[in-house]
Amino acid sequence: MDPHVHPDVHHIADDIGTMEIRGAAKIADSAATALQIQARESDAETPDAFRAEMRAAARTLHDTRPTAVSLPNALRYVLHGMDGVTVEQLRESSVVAAERFRERLDHAQADLGLVGANRLKDGDCIMTHCHSTAVLACVEAAVDQGKELTAVVKETRPRNQGHITAERLHELGVPVTLIVDSAARRYLNEVDHVMVGADSIAADGSVINKIGTSGLAVNARDRGTPVVVAAQTFKLHPGTLTGHSVDIEMRDESEVLSAEEKAALGNPTVANPAFDVTPPRYVDAIVTERGQFPPESIVMLMRELFGEQTTEPWVE
Ligand code: RUB
Structure with a gap:
């Protein structure tokens, strides 16, 4: 277990792996939520450390269910939305990207x-x-x-x-x-x-x-x-x-x-x-x-x- 990945992210990854959370839409929604939690709760002190934590969280989620492409697509969307030069900017843009992904999901359905x-x-x-x-x-x-x-x-x-x-x-x-x-x-x-x-x-x-x-x-x-x-x-x-x-x-x-x-x-x-x-x-x-x-x-x-x-x- 990666100590830099927030315990709630591990928890959500476990729930996806054991199918407590299942169905492509719910998996995507939960993956975006997990990255949002990681961004909000991160105590990384440098932008590089923040980005590394977000990538590690995404990998933890990604490895749970290989067939569900909704999962990597949610992770791609949030990580591509992560933008800025300071930790606060990176945090804020990641949180906003995760929120936007989840709103689109709702609307699209x-x-x-x-x-x-x-x-x-x-x-x-x-x-x-x-x-x-x-x-x-x-x-x-x-x-x-x-x-x-x-x-x-x-x-x-x-x-x-x-x-x-x-x-x-x-x-x-x-x-x-x-x-x-x-x-x-x-x-x-x-x-x-x-x-x-x-x-x-x-x-x-x-x-x-x-x-x-x-x-x-x-x-x-x-x-x-x-x-x-x-x-x-x-x-x-x-x-x-x-x-x-x-x-x-x-x-x-x-x-x-x-x-x-x-x-x-x-x-x-x-x-x-x-x-x-x-x-x-x-x-x-x-x-x-x-x-x-x-x-x-x-x-x-x-x-x-x-x-x-x-x-x-x-x-x-
Ligand atoms: C669920 C399954 C669903 C798709 C589509 O499999 O095959 O048909 O995920 O779901 P599992 P949705 O139970 O193994 O996750 O339309 O809700 O995205």
């Missing part, structure tokens, strides 16, 4: 919701996977417009984030049918849209989201059900512009089986990838706060937002 709601008609049924606040923003905007919707929610093993989605949809007054993941194909004929979130979107329009998304999208294509991905632009992965691939997080086997259960089965190898990659040909539209894009054209938006990729700001 509502704007994205309005774009997504335009795709939904009164009486439509959606199928969704995992728990995506972006998908819920689309549903909420449609409900606010007076549209009546129903939903088929996949439970999303091993951590059952579909339960959170079911609860939120219930709060929005949307009737829910909860299904086990393997029942998805059976229900695809009865739904009008598959709507999922994303953890990262690559330059070729591939969508990285909770494991099971790609199989769902392939089945949906086979059934002729459109697949809509709802994701704010901070999910666009700048590294993929320069040929980097997205790491897929492998999580602990204890999420799948307890040690006793595993022993009773003769100790099989247990693999627990958290995410998968849906190729762009299975995605009908990516809905962002900047409008709706076919996946193949998302690269244009990435170039506009990120320009040329430079060294990461947390690298010494």
